[in-house]
Amino acid sequence: MLNIKLTFALAAAQIPLAGAVTSSLRPWAFSPLPLGSVKPGGWLLGEMVAMANGLAGHEHDFYVYVNQSSWLNTPGKGGSEYSSLNEALPYWFNGLVPLAYQLDDDRLKAQVHDVADTVLGYQATDGWIGPEVGDARNFWSRTPFFFGLTQLVEADSSWETRVVTALRRFMTLANKMLHNNSQGFASCPGYVDCTWGQARVHDLIITIQWMLEKYPSDQDSLLWENMNLFYAQTNYKWADWYTEGVFQEVVNPNNASNFPYIHGVNVGQGLKASSVIYRMTGDDDMVTKSQNAVDWTFQYHGSASGSVLADERERDLAPYIGSELCTAVETAYSMAYMYQVFGDNSYADRAEKTIFNAFPVMMTGDKWAHQYMDQPNQPFALNIIKSDGSVPQVFTTANSGVATTYGMEPLYPCCTVNHPQGYPKFVSNSWVMHEGGLAHALLSPSTVKTVVNGGSVTITCDTNYPFSNVLKYSINADKAFTLYLRMPEWSNSQMSTLSQSGASSSRLTLDADSETGMTKIFVNPGKTTVTYIIVAGVRTEQRPNNSVAVFYGNLLFALDVGFSQTSSLPHGYYDPSGPGISGLPFPELRDYYVNSTKPWNVAIDPSTIRYHGVSSIAILPDPIFEQGAPPNYMTVDGCEIDWPLYLGVTPDVPPLKRKCIGQRKSYKLVPYGGAKVHMSDLPTIRF
Known part of the structure; x- marks a missing residue:
């Protein structure tokens, strides 16, 4: 059975994983830059400004699941929530922090600062962060909120001491809970659904890894133990699912035992699960399981637009099957993360495909309205509720009759609060560090400012990509450095060209790495222009x-x-x-x-x-x-x-x-x- 018995999981928790022995995370193939290093430009800036001026940027002003959230009240006193998971404010916070800082929008910054200050002010004396008290405590909704906190620290160092101290206190408590019969994780009272936190625990482990990399301390051994305990105790290991004979090419959506593995948003997040565990354990089998996750999911359940067909549960590839807006943003982030871990060029291509297609189609241009479900073949986005109140059961669960219409919350509110992370996470992960140089991983108009080889580097990429495939890079560097540009797998490498002028002038030969897709350019100090023409058909x-x-x-x-x-x-x-x-x-x-x-x-x-x-x-x-x-x-x-x-x-x-x-x-x-x-x-x- 896929669902490991809790007693077995607790026993396994006593067996140290490889990470506990090495106490060293596996290095990134491409290291992420801190939030704020990259800013959007061109059409992407226009899209993100529309989000700031639209629904995402105004939820804090009127949307009760944000501005009246239980997270903003004394723990245990309640608030407005659409479910007992209390995930609305954390979802919103995870997307609004990068949106605010990438746009340098003071209004949005004030919103996220107010929320962070309030939530941290309510941290319990034992270290718990969040509105739950007693047996209601469970881990899931901390995950997106912690993503928001870590991004806030990267963008604004004035939050560093307060956030890191709060996270350390929380992790000390988490260790006690995991040792206490997996309290709030794999063991919860009947009225608390713990499956979400288990199926998505790898995203919580990302925050622990962030703490280990950015803020090493005498708490490191406890953080390593927490990672091992979380992974050992979860009843839902994605590496098990993406195994020959277990993974289902055609799914029976009514099989409740498989639900965590076939829920679309879980799948979008779960694509990167084995890559997170690989960084912890160094287990080469996790590389294989990561590749299986991507290859099999998209072969048997993928949309051409780059998302996962699951409405909310997977079935097959029928073009009337829907895909959640939440699934699109989680899939895009997973693909970007996996490219940073493994350097497989196809992962970067998939991240772009999702953000250029599956994500924007589900929002109106002004970003005030969005869909819950998008279908590959969707000539109608209408209310299909019949006069007698019945609804044709097109989808597995999302059968309100308005799932494909555009609105404030056309079905479950999770997508209303979770969709703002789509563009900002893409921008954050578009530029990365690689082998001592700077690399453009997710191609798009943007400006990056960082330090390479001890010298300041600013690069602006002016481009209409993906609407045209010419990218012009204006570079200003204090010191010589290596620039890497990614060549997509679908491009014609024989016809694509690079040219360089300025501090050094030459015609370059494209010789992209077969695994990463990166081509190397040596840039001298001063001002340089690089023109990159990608030929495609x-x-x-x-x-x-x-x-x-x-x-x-x-x-x-x-x-x-x-x-x-x-x-x-x-x-x-x-x-x-x-x-x-x-x-x-x-x-x-x-x-x-x-x-x-x-x-x-x-x-x-x-x-x-x-x-x-x-x-x-x-x-x-x-x-x-x-x-x-x-x-x-x-x-x-x-x-x-x-x-x-x-x-x-x-x-x-x-x-x-x-x-x-x-x-x-x-x-x-x-x-x-x-x-x-x-x-x-x-x-x-x-x-």
Whole structure:
């Protein structure tokens, strides 16, 4: 059985793992930079400013699960929470800290400072951090809150002493709880669900590893013991799941014993679990299990947009299966983290794919509204509640009838509070240190300021990537250093070029490392300009039932099905059929119901695809992922086919037997992130 008996887990806790022997974390392939070292630029800055001006940046002003959270009250006195997990404020805090500092936004900084000050002020005398008292204490929601605290320390050293002291006190208490029959972790009273903290414990271990690396102390042996105890005592080890004969290619979503392993957000977080444990133990089997996690998950449960199909539970690859917004942000972070640990180029490509496609498609351009679920084939984002109140059971659990509509909280509020981490975590992890040099890992417009070889380095990357594939780097360095630029796996290495001018001038030869994708450039002191041109072509990836997904670079393209929308007052997730919530302080808060206006039942001939690009110096629309905003597109020949609806409300799997029922026509494909209704798993036909 996958679920290890608690008694066995506690016994195993007494067996030291490799990490306890070596007391040294395995080194990063690419070391992360502190929060604030990297700032967004270009279109990415526009997207993040929209988030700050939209829902994410105003939740502290009105959203009760944030500004009336139990975390902001005397422990045990309660507050507004959507579940007993008390995760809303921690989720929000984890995303708002990097958003505030990357934008240097004083209003948002004041919000996170106020929250950090209040929560730390309520730390219990025994070290517990959070609103729970007595047997209600459990570990899960500390994980995202601690992520926020560690980022706050990196960005603002004035918080260092207070936060590190608080975390050390907490870890001392955690050690006692783990030794006390795994209190609050694997052993909880019936009214407390401990499975979330166990399935996601690797993210808590990341905070412990941060403490060991950044603030070594005489507490280190206790921190090592905590890591070992957490991993030994969890009943849900992702390395066990990603084992031949255990992992399920097609899942029965009703099998409750598998739930922690098939819940989409758990999967997004769990992708990196074995890489976290590898840093602790050095066990080479964790490298294999990490690769299995990525390869198998995306082969059998992945969307072309870069996320995990699970609504909320995995099944298979049917294009009507949904994927949570929370899953997208967790998947992107896991891929970025795994690239830093192992240096596998495919992980960086996947992080970009998720952020450029799966993430932005689920938000309106102004970022005031978002989806709970996105489907690969989604020509309608409508309220499907029938007049008698019944709802077609399209999804495994998310069947409120409004899961794909856009709004304040179109279903469970977790995505309302968790989605703000998407872009900021991507920016934080986009530049990294590598072999004494500085590396651009996740390609995007940005500016990095750091110290390399004892000298100050500032690099600004001006680019419209991924809308065009030309990146221009303006470098100012006090001392000579090595710059590394990543070449994506999908690029044409023979045709891509690098050129350098300024302090040193030369034509460079691309010779990317086969594992990391990094190409090395030696940069002299002074000012230097490097121009990096990545050559790519249209490519297709196979999808189920003789269908394909169409890409140019790391952008997924979808059939343009048109766009028409209506709106209403925002609804609470608990009352999707009511009149909506009036009296909210921001008129931008609306729910949106989006329909298609063009045929969606189209098969295409991929041999006829033609790409229409955008100049590398073009001024892109802002925000770029507004409906219909991206200027690049494709044309393709195709025709309408007979294609039934699943449960009468959404396209079924593409029919294997297909023939044209209309004339051959030219159709338009547009970037997925700017197509709020879309078809991306497209059946093929030959003319």
